[in-house]
Amino acid sequence: MRRALALAGRGPAHTATSSPAAVLARRSVSHITASNSQLTSTSTSTAKTTTAHFRPFIPSRRAAAPQVRHGSSSTPSESLSKTPLYDLHLAYGAKMVPFGGFHMPVQYESLSVGQSHTFTREHSSIFDVSHMVQRLFKGPGAAAFLQRITPSDLDNLPVFRSTLSTLLHANGSGGIVDDTIITRVLDGWFYVVTNAGCRAKDDAYFDTEVAKWNRDPSHAALPVEQSDQMSSRGLIALQGPDSQAILSFVLTEPIDLATLYFGHCLPAHVRLPAGDTCDVLISRGGYTGEDGFELSIPGDQAAAVTRALLDAGGPARVQLAGLGARDSLRLEAGMCLYGHDLDDATTPVEAGLGWIVPKARRGPDAGYYGAEVISRQLVPISKGGAGVTRRRVGLVVEGAPAREGAEIAAPGGGDKIGVVTSGCPSPTLGKNIAMGYVKEGMHKAGTEVDVLVRGRPRKAVVVKMPFVETKYYKGA
Amino acid sequence: MASIARCLRAARPALKVPVSRVCSARAFSATTTCNDPPTDALRKYTKEHEWIDLSADLKTGVIGISEYAAKALGDVVFVELPEEGKRVQAGDAIGAVESVKSAADINAPVSCKITAVNMLLEEKPATINQVPEDDSHGGGWIAKVSVDEQGVKDLDKLMDEKAYEEFTATEEEH
Missing domain, CATH: 2.40.30.110 (Aminomethyltransferase beta-barrel domains)
Structure with a gap:
């Protein structure tokens, strides 16, 4: 599952209300333990999940439907990981299915998939997207490194702005390893969210590429480091027209969300039901086509933040929603799902994602993987290019x-x-x-x-x- | 009407009489009332969650999908009806039921010939969610069929209601 953000738009610069370093650096020992065990347990079970998808139904009927394919959803349940919201899902009557190596809610007993879909467009819904992989790349060479593996212009991405991008194959084919959202959270710090179903493949890709980059003598002054500092965090998406009002209600500072535009992000604090507060990183965007936010939250507080939002909106304005509604919502919004609409053999131009390549990087010598192929594809045959x-x-x-x-x-x-x-x-x-x-x-x-x-x-x-x-x- | 359907569903696990004998009090129940002669229909289920009612003379039957399947599918938004007049073998795909999240084939429970299809489902596919196991007018049945010797033989491989309930209970554990 992926969400898409367009290139950051214009808008006033944000005043950070809390230091991003403080938000990002906060991790207890228990987080590290949880994170490590999670990575261990999922890296083996998701080895071939690039085509993982949910199309849930009763197995025997499903098997009989020739046009419906099973991905890795047959992964034995013992090897599946749980997101920080697992207990909350069960408490709200979720129907759980295997997805991307996790137990994920496909729908909840209060609403059918169709009702949940409509509810999101009319009010708002909270989706658990903690199965997605939250990565952090740091160092003087971070921007240049990411500009080698993606076609994005990260040198010119302001702090607290996000961009939709694609990880590209090192062989220069222009094929997409995964789609991703990249956010600059500090100078030299990039927060990179990738798909759960591609976890093992992406892990190997990043390990190889980071090592290759740092080994190159010409990058001696431009090292990059991959940090797992974000990996144990929860991630939820609050989507729909009521989202801003509901989120405003739980923030401790009087942050004016009206000036936080699509593709922007900022750190903030959420007031929890127990009276304490929690650091969150708020990004405006999502995977439904509606206005909304994604909140990256320390893993042990993700359920409390979700409850705070549910309480703030009440059941008439906000409901939990599962993968079922998420899939139909993103499809209506024309967004791609990796493993289905995108894959290793598809280039961004074929996928209609040419717009993610900014003007400054449209030449064959732009320096990213596949630039020669992609730059030629960007120009139609009628104008002397290769087209697609x-x-x-x-x-x-x-x-x-x-x-x-x-x-x-x-x-x-x-x-x-x-x-x-x-x-x-x-x-x-x-x-x-x-x-x-x-x-x-x-x-x-x-x-x-x-x-x-x-x-x-x-x-x-x-x-x-x-x-x-x-x-x-x-x-x- | 929907609320009655829900009540029936809630009562279902304890239901020991075949659903076809339960009087489904419906808005247009004037045509299908409890005064209808009780049929001695034999109801059997497939592992793929279809049901078939066979008439007492073993010549004709009615096919549908089970309440369990309808619930798992969610809101049905489209039903592809079988082709009238077609002869099919047990297990052949004869149509499909689709919700927002998934598509499921309807397979012939036994060898048979399709003699009629439930046109109501073209206009009101959600009937499948409300009364999936109702074989009367206004019900969620899919097709009426005629059955020959082979069809009757195929019936032996299917489950009765009790066996089907046990089967779905173990499926849910997965």
């Missing part, structure tokens, strides 16, 4: 919902032109939406295609994404 042969598009499908793996064909029994990578009935639109890859030339909005569901062609049309208008808080 396939592209990610949005589809609206008539009749049956198209799911991952459904073939896309030219209309009227034509040739195969692509494949669906995500799809579901859209609770907001009441139509079947899907995203997938089609041959260049068939990607324009309005193009009619067929999608094969259970062997039968269904009419579909290429549409622009997002399917549902996003409501990011970007200020005036």
